[in-house]
Amino acid sequence: MKVLVIGGGGREHAIAWKLASDREIEKVYVAPGNGGTALEDKCENVDLSTTEELINFAKNNDVYYTVVGPEDPLTKGIVDDFEKENLKIFGPCKKGAILEGSKAYSKEFMKKYNVKTAEYEIFNDIKRAVEHLKNCEYPVVIKADGLAAGKGVVICNNYEEGKYVLEDFMVLGSLNKAGKTIVIEEFLEGIEASILSVTDGNTIIPFISAKDHKQVLDGDKGLNTGGMGVIAPNPYVTEDVFKSFEEEIMYPTLKGLKSEKIDFKGIIFFGIMITKKGIYLLEYNVRMGDPETQAVLSLMETSLHEVIKNTLDGNLHKTKILWKNKVATCVVICSGGYPLQYKKNKKILITKPKEKVFIAGAILKENSLYTSGGRVLSVVAVDDTIDKSRKKAYAAIEHIDFHDMFYRKDIGKFK
Known part of the structure; x- marks a missing residue:
């Protein structure tokens, strides 16, 4: 059995490594891959970038299914394009990928389906946004609506900082189109946690939790990054926290996907905040995190291939995911x-x-x-x-x- 992994980062190396460990998998193609996947057993890098190239490769090489690593191709509708050609692909359709592609859409989705999240307002007019800042409690969080490579969320400690960020995003266009619409959100104080989950649209199964370290310097200081390290499981995610997450965030999200008739066969990554007032959802991602994937898959005892295959076949309810007690x-x-x-x-x-x-x-x-x-x-x-x-x-x-x-x-x- 041959499979294709799209992407070239550490997350994709971990996915390819985990899939290659399965006896049913003969070959893992990685597009474009990196130096690690080039050396990994049973893996082969392929220099492909466009959706058309990837589709043709999958057809011509008898690829059983494709796994999409990064968010960008998902938000552009690569899953829809593959499915039009009757090719199996692990990831949400374009409509589902908007949960990550648009902060404004995802916040409205959370509100509609009673997913517990911070109070917020959405703006595409800077005058109204600036006026709103005058009445905010600080600190406050300003989020760019679109994908911004980790640069679209800023915590502002006062009105002047907030006004500067709004002008930078909405007027100067530092994030291009991503910052033309913004979300101004209540600041939540607490401990962040990452919980990956897998869904076939009818069943959802959470993975073990993780604790990401975002800032570049020791002591959580300095600029934000894509992630400097991870501990899994997250020591702050107790049984009570996990239960609250499932009841107040995960299952309402699944209900929303069903109600909106969103074709979602892939990963939902929940970024949550554990506060004194309870558990809140900060954001959705619609793919595995990096570097969370490297840690979490290292603890997964169940075959990732089995999980993906059952998801694509609509048989996730038959799946039990086991984890190392480490x-x-x-x-x-x-x-x-x-x-x-x-x-x-x-x-x-x-x-x-x-x-x-x-x-x-x-x-x-x-x-x-x-x-x-x-x-x-x-x-x-x-x-x-x-x-x-x-x-x-x-x-x-x-x-x-x-x-x-x-x-x-x-x-x-x-x-």
Whole structure:
């Protein structure tokens, strides 16, 4: 059986690695892939980018199903295009992908189906938005409506900061079309958690929780990034928290998908906030997170291929997902300057790492890995406790080297 994974980051390396571990899978094609997928057993990179190229490849190579890694092709309707050609593909249709593609739409969806979320207002007129800021309690959160590569959410501590962000998004167009409509939202204080889930549109099954570390510097300081590391499961997601999440967020979301007749066979990623007042949904993503995927899939005992196959066949209700009773620590290693300017093409030396290394921003040239992105790779270690898995992950990093590399030293450390 041959499958195709679309994308080229650490998330896609982890998906390809997990699928390749299944005995039923003969070959995992990755488009375009990276230096890690080029070296992974049973995996092969294919240089494809357009939807037409991907469809033709799937047809001509007897691909059983395709898995979409990143959000951009999903919001552009790649699932609809594949299904028109009777090709199996794991991910939501274009209508479902709007849950991530539009913050305004997703907030209205939450409100309509009683999904617990922060109070908000939507604006596409800057004068009205600025006027609204005058009456806000601070801090306040300003979100760009569209996809903004992680740069579309800003916490503003006062009116002046808020006015500056509105002008930057709505007038100067720093995020292009993504910031023309904005959401001004109540600030929630608490602990964030990430919970991936899988749905076939009728059944939804949550994965184990994760705790992402977004800021670039130790102590949760500095600029936001795509993610500097993860602990799974999240120690703050207790049984009571998980139950509240299911009842107040996950199941109402599934009810909404059914009511809106949204064809959704894929992943819903719930970004939640655990507060003193309860559990709130911050946002939906409609694909696996990065680096959450690297940690979560490292703990999945059940075959990912079985989960995807049953989802696509509408048999998710027959699936039971089992997890290792352990902790995964994922530490992301970056290139100096990230998340701003950074240099590429630095040779990476990896000498007999004892833990799994997932490649993200690196390519394979003449049998050596060279950096090609800001988040270069991640190290995942699994053990019985957070402390043990942390020690193993950081010990493994000592076997990795490239010029000007850096990483957070406090992944998995909590106050």
